[in-house]
Amino acid sequence: MNETVLVNPSRKKLRMRPIKAYKHFRKLVADKEDTEQVFHIVRALSGKALMRDVNRFVSSEEGQARIKKGLYLPPLLDDHDELRKLPKGSVGEAYINFMESEGLTAAGLVEEFDRFNAQYEDFDDIIDWYSNRLRDTHDLLHVLTGYGRDSLGEACVLAFSNAQTKNPGVAFISFMGGREIKKHVPKDAPVMKAVFEGKRNGKASQGIAYQDIMALLAEPLEAARERMGIKPPTIYRRVHEVCRAQGIDPYMTLSAAA
Secondary structure, eight states: OOSSOOOOOOHHHHOOOHHHHHHHHHHHHHOTTOTHHHHHHHHHHOTTHHHHHHHHHHHSHHHHHHHHHOOOHHHHHTOHHHHTTSOTTBHHHHHHHHHHHHTOOHHHHHHHHHHHHTTSOOOOHHHHHHHHHHHHTHHHHHHHHTOOSSHHHHHHHHHHHHHHHOOHHHHHHHHHHHHHHHTTSOTTSOHHHHHHHHHHHHHTSOOGGGSOHHHHHHSBHHHHHHHHTOOOOHHHHHHHHHHHHTTOOGGGHHHHHO
């Protein structure tokens, strides 16, 4: 990979497609597990934001170090036998517990992305590598932030990520997702405040893409959160408390509405 020179994509690749994004958002609302829709929305609305984000990464000392190493993360993240050798209470232990409890694999997300990406022309090598790095650390970000895989948890973790990448597509999903969730939970559940809290927490913390992922996995979870400046999701947890107090399972809100 070229470490310093980026190839500017064509205008066609960077063109914003808001109508296309909204159509894919409605499909995502119908089935939040249809991850391919997320990729379509982000692609449709990224515009020049992706290039700016990549440039920030490439211009940083940490970014240069990660590019030089050039790790492809999915096989490493899916090697649960190796990750189980990490200390108790580590990020890696929390990660494999999360992935196994949710029935997820890093390779599975790659498969979904590849089906989506086959419809588009590739970007420059570094842009693709960086985009893949964000994709492959998404579930690790859930573990670090404490946001679950319920609909609100996904909206909040995307708001967290958007504060760092400044991607309009990610912002659209997190904001519109929050508005959709708000329709199906008690009125006193602070859904949008939880989303905005996610954005504030992301703005105050270090970016996941800049981290040495293998070293991060070996860190104690709470120490890693403190080092990266990741604050607890208190308002998100409050939404769950409000829902449960009224007999509503927050993990089923959108499914029940559908």
